[in-house]
Amino acid sequence: MNFTSISRSADEKRVILEGLLGECRGFTELTCKPDDPLMVEITLEPPVGMNSMFQEVWNWVEDESVRCVGIFGMGGVGKTTLLNRVHNQFLQVSHDYNFVLRVVVSRPVNLENLQKAIWEKLKLPEDEWDPSDKESTTSAILKSMKDKNFLLFMDDLWDAIDLLIDLGIPCHDHQNKCKIIFTTRSVEVCNRMKVDKRKKVECLPPNDALQLFRQKLGEKTWISHPGIPEIAHTLVHECKYLPLALITVARAMAGTMDLEDWMNAEKDLKRQVSKFTDMEEEVLKKLEFSYNRLPDEIHKRCFLYLSIFPEDHEIYEDDAIVLWIGEGFLDECDDVHEARTYGRKVFRKLRHACLVESVRQSTPLGEIVKMHDFVREMCLWVYSEHGSKKKKVFVQEEVESFRMEDLKKWKDAERISLWRVESSVDDTSLATISCSRLSTLIIRDTNLRTIPDELFLSMPCLRVLDLSDNYNLQELPDSIWKLINLRYLNLDRAEGKTHEVPVEIKNMSNLVVLILSRNFLVSAEVISNLSSLRLFYWSNVSKYWWKFESSAKFCEIELLEVLQMMQSVEEIDITLITAEGVEKLQSCPKLTSHVRGLCLFVCYGLASFRISVSFMRRLECLQSLDLYYCDFTEINVGTGEYEGSYESPGRYSSNVESHAPKPASFASRDSFQGLRYVTIRRCKDLENVTSLIYHAPFLENLHIEGCGSMKELIVEDIEDNHVTSNRVFPWLASLRLDYLTNLERICRRTLPFPALKEIIVRECPKLKELPMTRDSAKNSLQVIEGEQEWWEGLKWDDPASKQVFSTKFVSCSDAMI
Incomplete structure (x- = not known):
């Protein structure tokens, strides 16, 4: 191309450009679309009562070795508020993250929507987005993320990703x-997400809960009448310091200045939480x-059943599980052991x-759990078909008498x-x-002293x-034995005096749990x-046990013989009060394999409690x-011939040669594989528990009380007995350890x-x-709990040990407060 041609082309382009500039002379300023901001502040009222939790989580955020943090807790407790506060804090500090995304995860998790949000935030080409090609989409995101410092907030995660x-x-x-x-409601999600740190968000302390309530109520309403703050305290307590409930009640009361309305x-x-303004929509449905x-109908039925326990009641897991078995909820299980596991x-x-804690x-009796009162209210509300049949469950506690309106x-x-x-109960009130x-x-x-027939x-x-723990009942009504559809009957400590179970009970052919x-004498x-x-x-011997001692021997032996023959019985918890009963139990191999709990009470004539290997x-x-x-002086475990290579430990005392089991055999089949709890009370002649401890490697709880002859729990030197310390x-x-007046040591080695x-x-x-x-x-x-004088008199080989454990010590008087 020559210079003439270039010049001609430039003139033509100049004409075009001048024309375009002429068209734009009406514009006074030029604009362009800015980049999306890295983070946008989330509107958030000043959080109440979260400073310590926030600081703990923020410390993890600042720790570069912590990459994944899970915040969990029950619904409505403030997890999202904590997450948002952490999010907003990044706007107040300098950081080098160049990719930040906050998403609310739907139920169930929609992975396509999540990937779409990430794709758009990364500004990947829209025309390349293809949700049907998951592999390519995932690879493209991974490739783009590899060179980024990224920060990801996910709220309300229900399943692990x-x-x-x-x-x-x-x-x-x-x-x-x-x-x-x-954030998640499930600690299980935290575990499956392999978090480095996790934080459980609890309900607020009382003072912080009141502050939150006052904040949401508004100062104008708070000061409108001098009686309002006092009632507000009660409402906060009724909300059990759950933030979601506090906010709902406070907003409902905002602007209410008439004390009578309060x-x-x-x-x-x-009276009824579900009927309070907005409570169903704002609280119960969210908790639901x-x-x-929950994974299946069995879990749901078992959970709803817990509403039968009163507010703030401590629920023993085993107690509830046996009730579930009695109700038939776990009938799909092959046997009682499988039912307990389930x-x-x-x-x-x-x-x-976080439905129980x-x-x-x-x-x-297993772990002890409680339900938060609002979780329990949700439970009752769901069971009553969302309030439409609220009379399906009736729970009452600590009342002086039965009122006719309740009956x-x-x-x-x-x-x-x-x-x-x-x-x-008044007899006449039951007539109709x-x-x-x-x-x-x-x-x-x-x-209760009487229950009308x-x-x-x-x-x-x-x-x-279930009529358990009614010690003052004078007599059981005869009509009990006519309840032929019963599957579960609990008369534990139902009355003090000796009572012979009538023959009519044999008509209860559906009875699964008895x-x-x-003090109930049961015939074969x-x-x-x-x-x-x-x-x-x-089990559970009455204080009037001596009144039926004469008939106990025959009743025990006869009953053990019958239980040995019964094919249906899979689990037994039994108290034996005679030496002959103990001897009989040892001769019933099938029955022994079903014993879950064993108590020896008095057992006159039992000079030594000997437990053979078999x-x-x-x-x-x-x-x-x-x-x-x-009255026995020894517990002798492992008597009889061993199949192993070591000698039976036999009886232990401080002046005889030791024959403790060797480490190789410890916790082997020649030990109690399931024994977790041992309680020994008022066995005044018992000298030690060495043999029992050596054969209970999985023991979790040991309680010994009032054994005046005991000087050592474990006698002999552990190392000399060839049992390494970590095996005990x-x-x-x-x-x-209570009232062991002569106890000098637990054992001789640390x-x-x-x-x-x-x-x-x-x-x-x-x-x-x-x-x-x-x-x-x-x-x-x-x-470590004990008397102050006892603690101060303890001797330590190493002063550092005393310093370490002094932080754990609580005096008995302080523990009782």
């Missing part, structure tokens, strides 16, 4: 900085999401979903539970009461009857006719062993106690040392 496979987001193996923070609101909230996410699985799921672990509610109820009622729909009746821990005649469909105190003829019986408990092996299901008021008490969580959580020592004046170093129970110990 594999970030790399499902979304294309690298996490723990990412070469650059990354942080993933999410007084009515207080009554309404106490957790219920709806029941524990249900409770694990409920704990993980642990109060105390490792008791003879009339019984006729529509399916489940009734009454707790700590002071006076008896019909409970034709009632399937469950629990009357526990009351001062007419009561049970009006309950033809009753399947579960729980009796030892009666028990043998219960063809459906699977769980039989015959007897110990057959006690494969034994979980708890109680020894009360027995490896699972022990609780050690309690022990690691890797699982020990608590030591309680009371009235053991000669115990001057603990078998512990500063490394013992290093990551587990929570408390």
Whole structure:
């Protein structure tokens, strides 16, 4: 091209450009679309009561080694508020994250929508987005994310997500900085997401809860009448400090300045939560999401059943599981052991979903859990078909008497539970009461002296009857034995005097669970006719035990013989009060294999409690062993011939040669594989528990009380006995020693106690040392409880040990406050 041609082309382009500029002379300014901001502040009222939680989570955020943080807790507790506060804090500090995304995860998780949000935030080409080609989409996201420092907030996560496979987001193996923070109602989701740190959000402390309520109510309403703050305190307490409930009630009361309206609101909230303004929509329905996410109908039925326990009631897991078995909820399980395993699985799921929370672990009746009052309200609301049939469940506690208006509610109820009622039922008040729909009746821990016979005649469909802990009952109504549809009957400590179970009980052919105190004398003829019986408990000796001692020997032996022959019985908890009964049990191999709980009470004539190897092996299901008021001097475990290579430990004393089991055999089949709980009380001649401890490697709780002859728990030197220290008490969580006036030591060598959580020592004046170093129970110990004088008199080989454990000590007087 020559210069003339170039010049001509330039002139033509100049003309075109001048024309375009002429068209644009009407514009006074030029604009362009800015880039999306990295983060946008989330509107958030000043959070109340979250400073310490926020600071803990923020410390994790600043720690680059922490890449994934899970925030969990029950619905409405403030998880999202905490997440948003963390999000907004990034706008106040400098950071080098160049990709930030916050998403609310839907139910169920919609992976396509999540990937779409990530794709758009990454500004990947829209024409390349192809949700049908998941592999290519995930690869494109991963390729773009690899060179980024990213921050991902996910709110309300209900299921675990594999970030790399499902979304294309690298996490723990990412070469650059990354942080993933999410909220969930399930600790199980935290575990499956492999979080580095997790934080449970709890309900607010009372003062912070009141501050939140006041903030949402508004100062104008708060100061409008001097009586309002006092009622507000009550409303906050009724909300049980749950933020979602506090906000809902406060907003409903905002602008209400008439004190009478406040007084009515207080009554309404106490009477029926679901009818309070906006409570169904704003609280109960949101909490119901957790219920709806339970895996199957069995989990849901078991959960709803817990509403039969009163508010703030401590629920023993085993207690609830046996009730579930009695109701038939776990009938799909092949046997009682499988049913118990499934029941524990249900409770694990409920704990993980924050529908119940642990109060105390490792008791003879399993873990203890509680339901938050609003979770329980949701539970009752769901069971009553969202409030349309609110009379299906009737729960009452701590009332002075049965009122006629309450008794009339019984006729529509399916489940009734009454707790700590002071006076008896009036016979005349029951004349017109019909409970034709009632399937469950629990009357526990009351001062009832009589129950009229007419009561049970009006309950033809009753399947579960629990009259336990009614010590003052003078007599049981005869109509009980006519309830032929019963599957569960609990008369444990139902009355003090000796009572012979009548022959009519044999008509209860559907009975699966029978729980009796030892003051009920059960004949062989009666028990043998219960063809459906699977769980039989015959324990808890009455204070009037001496009145039936003469008949106990015959009754024990006869009953053990019959139970040995019954094919249906799968689990037994039994108290034996004669030496002959103990001897008989050892000669019943089939029966022994079903014993879950064994108690020896007094057992006159039993000079030594000898447990042979074969007897110990057959006690494969034994979980708890109680020894009360027995006169024997020794517990001799492992007598008889061993199949192994080492010699039986036999009897231990401080002046004989030791034959403790060797490490190779410890925790082998020649030990109690299931024994978790041992309680020994008032066995005044018992010298030590060495043999028992050596054969109970999985022991979790040991409680010894009032054994005046005991100087050492474990005699002999552990190393000299060829048993390494870490083989003794490896699972022990609780050690309690009471009124052991001559106890000088627990054992002679220090022990690691890797699982020990608590030591309680009371009235053991000669115990001057603990078998512990500063490394013992290093990551587990929570408390050492005892008298201040005892603690100050303890001797330590290493001053550092005393310093370490002094932070765990609580005096008995302080513990009782």
